[in-house]
Amino acid sequence: MDFNITPKVMLDTIGLDEVVEFAENPEPRCPCVLLLDTSGSMQGEAIEALNQGLLSLKDELNNNSLASRRVEVAIITFDSNVNVVQDFVTADQFNPPILTGQGLTNMGAGIHKALDIIQERKAQYRANGIAYYRPWVFMITDGEPQGELDHTIEQATQRLQTDEANKRVAFFTVGVENANMSRLSQIAVRTPLKLKGLNFVEMFVWLSASMSAVSHSKVEEQVALPPIGWGTV
């Protein structure tokens, strides 16, 4: 009888979680580029709502401890220029910029830049042995390409469509207010969504939930996303 007691007591007092050690691997990363239209027409209410939305994206991602370590956000703005205003950072390090609107709509160059930084980021992940999820680009615009050569836009469109087809990226387009939805659907592979009003906060809450879902789920190909309440197809 007594013989049986000792090992049981041992097992009870020394839990497995005290003796089993874990491998130290870097967190897998879930990169997301926000490709934002900051042209003149966005100035005013729209850009303010967008800035609010970015703050809620940060808060939402940080509510999920795994997502805050796995989701990496980068922000590219496009107007008459294209700027990487935020290079990739994990959500816990993300401090949303305050954006202002001015100039034209260099969307083609913006798309190129987004695909460029994704390619670079993947190379960095691979060089450092970091596993990653399929990158997302979330393009938000209230217009259509403007102030660029047709050739630039065509090239960007073609590259985007090749990258989608080869699963290098999942590219989502959101149109705001007077966005030219039919023009946008010629550029993107996935059907662009129309934002209801300036409901950026709800949209970014959704984006956070989707990225959180992606960052811990396993899928065959398509990402199963939460229902969209903030927009329409």
Next chain:
Amino acid sequence: MDTSKQIPHWRVLAASVCGTSHLKNQQLCQDAHHFSILPDNILVAAVADGAGSAKLGKVGAMIATETVIDYLSIQGITQRTLADDNLVRSLLMEAMLAAYKAVEEEAIACNKKPQDLASTLIITIATPLMAAVAQIGDGLAVAKDTMGNLIALTLPDFGEYINETIFLVTPGALDTAQVRLWREAIVNVGVLTDGLQMLAMNMSVRAPHKPFFFPLFDFVASAEDKTMAKEQLVRFLRSDRITQRTDDDLTLIIAALSN
């Protein structure tokens, strides 16, 4: 006492627990496992991880694992027959195929697509002298030899993206299955689904992590009271240390040859 007459036998502990993210969304645990100890000291074990994107991933995982063990249990396999490499390979592949067919039939019966029952699948056959594994998708199977070496029988199979893997029902999956035969004396076997992958494997060198497996192997080897040991294993899988690092479903089968 003459200990030389004691024949070592398999001691097995297995558990699947629901990941915290699934608990939060009130989803079922999508993992399943099944195992059996057959005559002649043959252990057969299977784990499966239902795809998050599949509506009936859990059902697919359960059917796959149960079918595999049912199939292997009635083949009358012995250590002698397992000495034939070709036979082992065909046993594993036939078991995979049986699982695939069972999942497909269930899909038809439920008026669903096989993709709705998508899951990974790892099948292991182990004797004191060999281990053989077939695997589709991610997850990991390891063995420890008598010298204390930890052998990666299989490695997780994912593509460029860590969350995109192949499943039993993926067209052509059976042709790409990893199949591995290991013919050395072994003392332990461990099989797990991808939820534990990042904790149990050093990803940069793609090798299983000894300090993860060895204490677990010691634990199962000395587990006299199976019920209590299983409770402890479940407690471990639900411990804060684990849930802080992974919110996925977790499945672990650990086995030890002991006297």
